[in-house]
Amino acid sequence: MSQTRTVNRQITLASRPVGAPTASDFKMLETAVSAPAEGQVLLRNLYLSLDPYMRGRMSDAPSYAAPVGIGEVMGAGTVARVETSRHPDYRVGDLVLAYGGWQDFTLSDGSGVSRLGADMARPSLALGVLGMPGFTAYMGLLDIGQPKAGDTVVVAAASGAVGSVVGQIAKLKGCRIVGIAGGAEKCRYVIDELGFDDCIDHRAGDFPARLAAACADGIDVYFENVGGAVFDAVLPLLNPKARIPVCGLVANYNDTALPPGPDRLGLLARTLLTRRIKMQGFIIFDDYGDRYGEFLAVMADWVRDGKIKYREDIVDGLENAPQAFIGLLEGRNFGKLVVRIATSDTPA
């Protein structure tokens, strides 16, 4: 089924996952499209961003954002067109970036909505390299990671939306960049297309030893987006004065309990102390929202000049969002995962 003008398909949270989410944790509803009240716009969502952080919002454990309620529409960044406007700042046909959620249509009072240039050749990039993931890579690496020429920088999920940008920016700054990815095909892409110095397949055997061999001079910046076994392999390789920006821990998102011991909390603290390491978590728009314009100006130039490459993994159809999201947590996507909701710009 594809997008129409009259039905609002909505994917809601049916139940809180225990461990990895399954299809039954989501439920699609069909509701009538609402008309905007005075001061509102009706947005028709064209592209939907799927990102690992959404797993956290499916849980009600304390996290960095309020959870999605049971029966509520799953949240997500979207690229949308203004379908009807009773808001002075928006006109019908405007292309915007919004937090429209997993649905065809969204009513908005304009908060959190920003206009995209009508000339934007590829609007979906506002969800990837020019959007939240690219911004996360840019600020985390440059502001917290503080890479210097000659540093060894390591990032996991290296073919993904964040990791691919981290590595390419580090390369522009004169660093040696070692990626980590799942499978030989992704590793080839990371080295051959993105220009990383090396890429280690974490699914092949003896991952810690191969990572150590690729980081013969130790690790100066580890951009943390996965946690788990990757962090365990990174920890002994960290150099004095290393920096660890932490933007995600996808390996742990499905955990239902703490792993068995021994307890290494004190070991981590001791490593930070004896090697004088900085480890810092950040939430991109909360911590750096006022620098988005700076990022966008720089990154748009880099993308236009071919200095930063990107890869999108586009899934067609809102109804396929749950399976695509489940696959994202397993690393089955290859590039920035985006759902194309509207296969035509003029729906039935």
Next chain:
Amino acid sequence: MSQTRTVNRQITLASRPVGAPTASDFKMLETAVSAPAEGQVLLRNLYLSLDPYMRGRMSDAPSYAAPVGIGEVMGAGTVARVETSRHPDYRVGDLVLAYGGWQDFTLSDGSGVSRLGADMARPSLALGVLGMPGFTAYMGLLDIGQPKAGDTVVVAAASGAVGSVVGQIAKLKGCRIVGIAGGAEKCRYVIDELGFDDCIDHRAGDFPARLAAACADGIDVYFENVGGAVFDAVLPLLNPKARIPVCGLVANYNDTALPPGPDRLGLLARTLLTRRIKMQGFIIFDDYGDRYGEFLAVMADWVRDGKIKYREDIVDGLENAPQAFIGLLEGRNFGKLVVRIATSDTPA
């Protein structure tokens, strides 16, 4: 036995401790006092600083400094007088700060030696509030901790050399400061004499609940110098954007193995991420050596004006250094622990 002009008593490392150090891990030797070669000075040590970091140097596990070798003299900061000089920069009678070690006399080529003003009323302060511990408190709190007026700042070992200064500086910056100390007497001193807003006795029952009650608005800066059960109680109270300078983990120094599970390494990383926390280790002279002059100018004024108070716990006699050090790791000292080696300024 007291200091003489001819015998150099030296306390050496006899064996590497397993767990807490015992008296048999140290051995006192008596050697002849050496004459300086050209370019050297002979220093007579007057005061010896005992500090928790020395426990790390008794082990050969990787740490932030090379270990003391078996049979070698234990290292330590000392306040000393130049006894004989064949070095152009030093004259007999000069009062200096040096890394003289646990012994009566030290030969030096001048590296790491700095002259103290002849008018210094209380030279031992160069080992405490005006020396390494005070400098650690100053830079860790101000540069990494970045306290703002109204923040809640927590520090353990609050009556000790570092903690007492952390709290008083935080108070000068307009923070609410909650100390943690062992025993009612220390807690009274921390509140009544040092002016902390509160102080929690970690030896009394229900420590985590009492700490939580004292930090009703959460914790914005936790100055980490102990680790262990204190950190466990602090972790759930940390506010978004909290800062954790890490200068020591004395609770763990005697550990012989990692504690039993569950493994909370990932829990710590997740806490840093979801609350956007910065945790950063530092080694004071390695990271901030070039700012010692700035510190000393500010702190000397504060001490002179009574804005920063200090307390010394002075033990007489080099031979008592091992027991005093063992007590330090158990929290038996009350104030900055210093050994007075020379009970007279003119030895026999």
